[in-house]
Amino acid sequence: MPAGGLQYSEAPYERVHADERRELLMNSLAANSTFNHEPVMANEITELFGAVPHGVVVDATLGGAGHTMRLLTTYPWMSVFGIDQDPMAIEHARKVSPQFDGRLMFHQGRFDGVSEFLQMHHVPEISGALFDLGVSSPQFDEADRGFSYRNDGPLDMRMDTTQEFSALDVVNGYEVQQLADVLRDHADERFAFRIAKAIVAARPVMTTSALAEIVANAIPAPARRTGGHPAKRTFQAIRIEVNKELEILPKAISDAIAATQVGGRIAVLSYHSGEDRIVKQAFRDAETRPGVTTIASPFQHHLSSGKLVKKVRVAEHASAEEIERNPRASSARLRVIEKVGC
Ligand SMILES: C[S@@+](CC[C@H](N)C(=O)[O-])C[C@H]1O[C@@H](n2cnc3c(N)ncnc32)[C@H](O)[C@@H]1O
DSSP states (O other): OOOSOOOOOSOOOOOOOHHHHHHHHHHHHHHSOOOOOOOTTHHHHHHHHTTSOSSEEEETTOTTOHHHHHHHHHOTTOEEEEEESOHHHHHHHHHHGGGGTTOEEEEESOGGGHHHHHHHTTOOOEEEEEEEOSOOHHHHHOGGGOOOSSSOOBSOOOSSTTOSOOHHHHHHHSOHHHHHHHHHHHHOOTTHHHHHHHHHHHOSOOBHHHHHHHHHHHSOHHHHTSSSOTTHHHHHHHHHHHHTTTTTHHHHHHHHHHHEEEEEEEEEEEOSHHHHHHHHHHHHHHHHSTTEEEESBTTBOOOOTTOOOOOOOOOSSOOHHHHHHOGGGGGOEEEEEEEOOO
């Protein structure tokens, strides 16, 4: 990401004022008081956290609180500290929290601030943490959030609607090579350079449907007919860039591990190979530190240099039945570590 001053090589574009947009979104949430996001691998996650020491579990990606509500309903001894950078998710948590008698705490912010947030809320240690990465269904489905190539809306893609930097800045401000790097690094886009060139030539690009069309036209016709929507990878890459989704993940995982007591677990659900590579590496790094052991697969465990490993019986992928019901679960990959020493 270019630090500070972006260089706009094309005509300036209008920006809807952040406060105005936030108000619109809050009104929209108030109008539809439900936050429909079906939690992925909820049975597996619930079982996994049944074995942690009694106390506070961090839900680092609270979203619609689907996992959190399952955990709180299943385990009366558990409290959840929910984090989300999206004010709509926090607003939803505020609505559902009274039914849990003070067992649901929440904080709006990015999950790499987990240590700081726990300190602010006087939570000295945790029993584990869950990261369910990526976007929530309402973020994706609400055209006005500008995440989706399927719904026409303003180019936005900010999870944190109080943040200034949005998809408009990436699409209209990055140089061709920068844009191509984003598409390649965050989504393994084969036609990254062609797409980047087409975007720069079409500036200013203001809407999701305009971007989707530019991308589709930039991809050779035979490739367009395979592998889902031609703009899917471009939208994923830009969303990751806008929200800095990958670069803050290692610190967040490492801080969550540091805050976790012995016997606690850290579970991460990722949805594409770029995320999963980072999770795998972060867990490997933790493994090399004394006292932390990685469970590489739920059905096998590695015993390394005198470390005690707790076997975790949970699948890495969603069941066929869940995928049938909720196609979003098809790309989910679950990785889990358990803390065994300090
Ligand atoms: C897949 S959804 C989580 C859904 C949730 N597990 C449920 O069952 O409803 C991911 C959520 O994480 C939030 N999020 C993504 N990256 C984040 C980050 N770096 N810091 C804080 N929240 C983040 C998004 O705003 C979104 O609401």
